Amino acid sequence: MEVWPRIASLIATDGACALVSVMATRGSVPRGPGARMIVRPDGAFYGTIGGGTLEWQALAKAQALLERRDDAVLLLDQPLGPALGQCCGGHVTLAVERFGAGDRDAVIRLAEAEKAGPFRTRTTLRGGRFEREMIESAPATAGEAPPFVEAFGESLPVVALFGAGHVGKALVLALAPLPFRVFWHDGRPGAFPAAVPANASLVAGPPEAALAALPDGAQILVMTHSHALDLAVVTAALAAGRFAHVGLIGSATKRARFIRQLGALGLGEVAAARLRCPIGLPGLAGKEPAVIAASVAAECLILAQSRTINAKPAHRRHSA
Structure with a gap:
């Protein structure tokens, strides 16, 4: 979750x-050290520390702190058992x-650091408040008694989406609340909606240039308006050999046709092993874009967690 910019x-x-x-945990808990929640004066909040009674009580404490304008840090030591009615x-x-x-x-300095990428602070409880000093590197020791090290910002996995049709638009919305950076490409004028989620960046230029600018390990998803363009993007992505997964929307028939065409280009074995087509989880029969x-x-x-690029897809049902 974005912390200091928020x-x-x-x-x-x-x-x-x-x-x-x-700050620290022992035993079975909903979230570990580093989980955060930002609370507005009206009670609205961003992020989560795990839900349930623990979160509800923390929200009440945060609102009370805001109402009395007390700058002191509240440290709450809470067992999760009969006292809260949580079974963790x-x-x-x-x-x-x-x-x-x-x-x-001070917050703006930290916000600028977070926008630039992940960073750490040495955090010390002094005079009833936390003081945070940005540091170059240190072991992740969140959970120790102050002073300790906190980590902010994330190196999010990248999904590169080629195509802004009905499914592409629905997929960008589905990825919006998830921990991904999304790069979205479509060369057609007016293809993109007027507004896009905060984690999505629009990419211009030819698709080959868009692929070249992506970081190693990105997931590639291809669902353009043209099968010929699909083939060009898939060919370039597989030939690059540096992307975690290359996915193509379509049926088993489309996959077979693409494998034959990629074979003629000398990429048959690579495509057979690494091209994911159809895409999506098995067992969902709906063909509506949102589904x-x-x-x-x-x-x-699942792929971001596993990073298993050679895993063969199970039977999938979504097609273009």
Whole structure:
């Protein structure tokens, strides 16, 4: 979850907000150290520390802190058992911090660092408040008693989507709340909607150039308006040999045709082993764009976790 840019924005719009952080855990718990939730004065919030009574009580503590304008850090030591009615049985230490106009400069520095990429801070409890010093590198020790190291920002896996048709538009929306950076390409004028999710970037230029600009390990999903263009993108992606997965929307018949055509280009073995077509999870029969998008987004999550590029797809049902 984006932390410091969100806090900076809320200071500007709402005057203040609270940050709830999981600092340490023992035993079975919903979320580990580093899980965070940002709370607005009106009770709306972003992120989660695991839900249930623990989160509900943390929200109440954060709102109370905002109402009394107390800048002191609240440290909450909470067993998850009969006292909360949660059956996890573990133990969580939470920190609740208030940020207001007086913190603007420090928050903006941290927000700029987070926008630039993942970073760490050495965090010390001093005078009832946390002081954060950005550091170059340090072991991840979140969960230790202050001073300790916190990690902010994420190196998110990349999904590159080629095609802005009905399924492409639905898939971008399905990926919007998920932990991905999405690069979206379509060369047709007016193909993209007026607004796109925050985690999606529109890519111009020829598809070969778009592929060349992608980081190693990206997932490629091809669903353009043209089978000839599909073939060109798939060919370039497979020939590059540096992408985690290459997926093509279509039927088993389309896959067989593409394998034959790629074989004529000398990529038959690579395509047979690495081309995912059809795409999506098995067992979902619906062909509505939103259903296909949900299936493909779930598969993207599984592939991002497994990073098993040679796994053969199970029987899938979605086709162009």
